[in-house]
Amino acid sequence: MHSEVNPWSNNQTVDVDRLFAEFGIEPVSEVARRLPEVPSFMRRGIVVGHRDYNLVADAIRNRTPFHVLTGFMPSGLPHLGHLMVMKEVVWHVRQGGNGYVAVADREAHAVRGISWEKCREYGKEYLKALYALGFEGTTYYQSKNERLKDLAFEASTKVNFSELAAIYGFGPDTSLSHAMSVITQVADILFPQLDAGPAPTIVPVGLDQDPHIRLTRDVAYKLRLFTVEDRGDHISVRSKNAPEAAIEAVHRAFPGSKKYAGHVDVTGLPHGRVEDAVREVEIAHGGFGFYLPSSTYHIFMPGLQGGKMSSSVAESSFGFYESDRSIKKKVMAAKTGGRMTLEEQRRLGGEPDACSVYLLNLFHMLEDDVELADLRRRCESGELTCGQCKKETLERVNAFLSELRDKMDAVEHLAEEV
């Protein structure tokens, strides 16, 4: 049976508790406390889980190198639903991360049949939005990145069809290009470490993308020449197909270490120091020295109409360049947590957690926690009517989009240069 959560399934309903229990995703609250500044998407419970984010949190705190990466599939124009990942990437870049953004044109072409020309046209809009939001770093189209393709080929030596069948439900009729696009995405996630050197890498994703993360971590592990295991009284550096010269180099790197067939035992040094030195040896002997990529998981903003937010449901979201008239119509028609009558609303108050207008503010339109808390209080006390609330929200949406569009226009040249 294939995984119930995969990025291409139509059913994006994700059972958070099950994912946490079954796949070892950890709640983000504990690790967020290690950050010098907790971003609103963590404070507000939008990002709920992580894998190995402690590596990234420590890099932020200690100002040591780390990478942040995401990819966008250019199968249509960017919209509200893409904003969260963009903000997460930009936030990490501002915390000192080396930013990478892949335009997944190979995936759009293979999986959705989008022409290369359209991929380029849509891809440019994603990049404009990212730059407008403050992104700095490296951006590329998968189809134009030759080193990425070589890395994808190397990664493909570590994945077989039964794994793809188990993760994505691939069957005998699945086009080979689907498999190639999966492995290209694996390479996307590892690419920053190839390009700028091994370092912790954060990949902010929605919970439905976890299969990609698990597969990539598995490939990163398999591409390593050594494992470094803490055995209590010593650290064991074990070879996984490392050439004899590399094992010998590890032995020489640690005076007093003992060399056996296929492994070297090191004593008296902290695990991190041994890891770093082994990584250097590995790279000097043709290995990659990859860190397993870290990930954070965010929940999805529901659609404005109350269902799922999706590019294929026009009223669920709005594009960044959509007309004011259309946006007004969508916001004013959004599903609220209001009561049947005004009298009831005044008496009982609204239900913000069941309201897409409130969630639009929580996700994107109200940056200030005090203002958001005030909106919640006014809603729950019955002081605010839904009509008034929508009007206020629409003003925020218009102000946000007008600023974003101006900035997108101003950075068009950056997106064109990619």
Ligand code: SF4
């Ligand atoms: Fe939603 Fe605002 Fe109505 Fe409260 S007052 S239910 S937040 S639209």
